Structures are given as C-alpha cells and as structure tokens.
Amino acid sequence: MKVPCTGRVDIILILKAIENGADGVYLVGCLEGDCHFLTGNLKARKRVEYAKQLLDESGIGGGRVEMYNLSAAEGQRFAEAAREMTEKIRALGPNPAKQQGPRGQGAKRTALEPSNP
Amino acid sequence: MIVANRKPFEEIMDMLKPYAKILLLGCNECVTVCSAGGAKEVSVLASEIRLSRAKDGIPVEVKEHTLERQCDPEYATEAKPLVDECDAVLSMACGCGVQSVAEAYRSKYVIPAVNTTFMGSSEEQGVWKERCQGCGNCILDRTLGICPVSRCAKSIFNGPCGGSQGGMCEIDKELPCAWQLIVDRLKEMDMMEKYLEIQPVKDWSTSRDGGPRKRIREDLRI
Secondary structure, eight states, X not given: OOOSOGGGOOHHHHHHHHHTTOSOEEEEEOOTTOOTTSSHHHHHHHHHHHHHHHHHHTTSOGGGEEEEEOOTTXXXXXXXXXXXXXXXXXXXXXXXXXXXXXXXXXXXXXXXXXXXX | OEEEEEOOHHHHHHHHTTOSEEEEEEESSHXXXXXXXXXXXXXXXXXXXXXXXXXXXXXXXXXXXXXSOXXXXXXXXXXXXXXXXXXXXXXXXXXXXXXXXXXXOTTSEEEEOEEEEEEEEEEEXXXXXXXXXXXXXXXXXXXXXXXXXXXXXXXXXXXXXXXXXTTEETTEEEEEOHHHHHHHHHHHTTOXXXXXXXXXXXXXXXXXXXXXXXXXOGGGOO
16 A cells, blocks of 8 residues: 555554454555655654554554565665565464454455545 | 543453444544544544454444534434444543433443543643643632642642752652742742732632532523
8 A cells, every 4th residue: 555655654544454354564664864754754653653552452463563664775675574574474373353264255355545546 | 621541442342341232432522632532543442342352253343433522412412323223332532421421321331431531731742731620719810820739749829848859849750840830930920929928728619529510601591
C-alpha cells in the first residue's frame, strides 16, 4: 500500500490490515531526519510502537508490526527488510485472529486500498 | 475539558465476557479532544476487541457509533436503534456520558471503557494536566490564574508549605509548586499585596463535601 508519507499511516490502518488477515505489517519510511514533511516518519514510528502495544494486549503479538527506515536509493536494503520481515512472520506463524478453515475460505486476505487513489 | 484514560484492555474484555453483540459508543466532546473516547479511539478499541475474540475463537459483533454528546439525553436517546440490537453498550464517554446512556436505556447493561480522571487542559500535543476540581467557589482572581485547589497537592490557600523545595513540590520533583508559580506571577504583575491577604478557611460545602451538586436555570426550563 502506497502512502505519500509514513506520517499518513494511522494506527487503525495497521490494525485493520491485521484484522483483515495479514500475518504481519511493516512500514518503510524515509531515514530519520530526512522526512520531506519533517517528522512524518518519526510519528509513524511512535504509532508502530503503539500498535505493538495494542496487539500485545489483544494477544495477537506486537512482533507482527515493524518499522524500517531506508532511503529511496537503498533497493538492496529494502529487499533485505522484506526478507527479514518475512522470516520473522514465518517464525511467528499465521495471524491467530485469522478465521479457522481451509486456506482462502475462512481468512479474509483483502489488501488495503488507498481510499482516494 | 474532562480528561479520561482508557481502561486496561484486560479489564474491558473481562466486563464484556458474557456478551456477543456490543455497541461501542464514543462521544464527540471532551473525550474526543483528550483522545480517550472519540470516533478514532472507538475504531481502535473495536478492532482490538474483534482481534482478541477472533484469536480466542469467540464470536463477537462490534458496532461502532459516536454520539455528538453522550451526557445529553437528547443525543443519548438518538442511539436507540443501535442500542436495541446489542447485548451490551460499551461507552467510551466520561462518567457523565455513561450514566446518561444507562439512564436512557434502563434495560441495557452499560459498561464504562474509560476511567474519568480529571478536569484539565492540554499542555502540548498528547499531554493533559489537571487544572480544576470544581470546588464551586473560584478564587483564580486572587491567585492570578493558577489554581491552588487543583495544582497544590495539599490544596492550601496560604502557601507555599514547607515541602516546596527549589520551586518544586515534595510529592514529585518534576511537579512545580503551585504556590511558587502564584508568587512568581504576583511578582511579575507587581501585585504582591494580594499575597499578604490571608485567605480564610475555605468553605468546602460548595464542593463535593456538600453532596452531589445541581444547577438550575429556570429561564431555560421548558
């Protein structure tokens, strides 16, 4: 899901992704200090921390949400982050809130679409 | 504004245990401004409840709705169609809102989702501090806008006490002594003569000590 800045990512977007069946969510923002909007990525990090707390208390596990900071020139690091997150989520197993049943039938796997593309 | 804090999630889930259809009711007034129970907090808590129940395999239906003002019967009764459909109402309003909703729907179990904490103002984004205790007899003119009732740990009227050290209160090294603030302000405004007026013992009967209070404006009654 593309957003103009990670500062746009509201906490509810993260929770909805998990509610809709995502096993994990990670935000990739600009390097700290390099935000075009000054503090968007710093705000996003705080929201990720809050989302972790909420997911921990609801028993889903805060480890399913992470924040990465990269520059637009770090394609390799981007791929690394994706691999790292994939491995982490594999180790954690499927989202426990996913409805039981054969894959693709119970769990809703809808991708979040920007409301105003 | 009234400042509230969301209750611990575990406590909320414990109260919700017997119920499957829940109406999560927010309020657009104070609890929205202090980010405790507005539409946004309603959507976040609803999501958390759904996730928690889904994880445990316990069915739940959470309807989300935010009233303009829960502490007003006129608005509280607006939610009737939604209240009728649910097993329990989880209110994110302050204690006044919870009571209005409980009064409006006498056969419905109404659960508070927040702890109403104090009357305060916002100091900066995300920080709220207590500023008023509703003592019923305001003396802010004499203390130049700094309330000794709510901001002094002892609520004293002729301070500071001996616990004021370097301008800070003895209960917390980061809490400014209200009386130090008052004296500083009196000096700034060259009004130190007000400090010399000894305040008489406060009559607390206008506060909570006189029992629940009521205000009536006859000209507004229908």
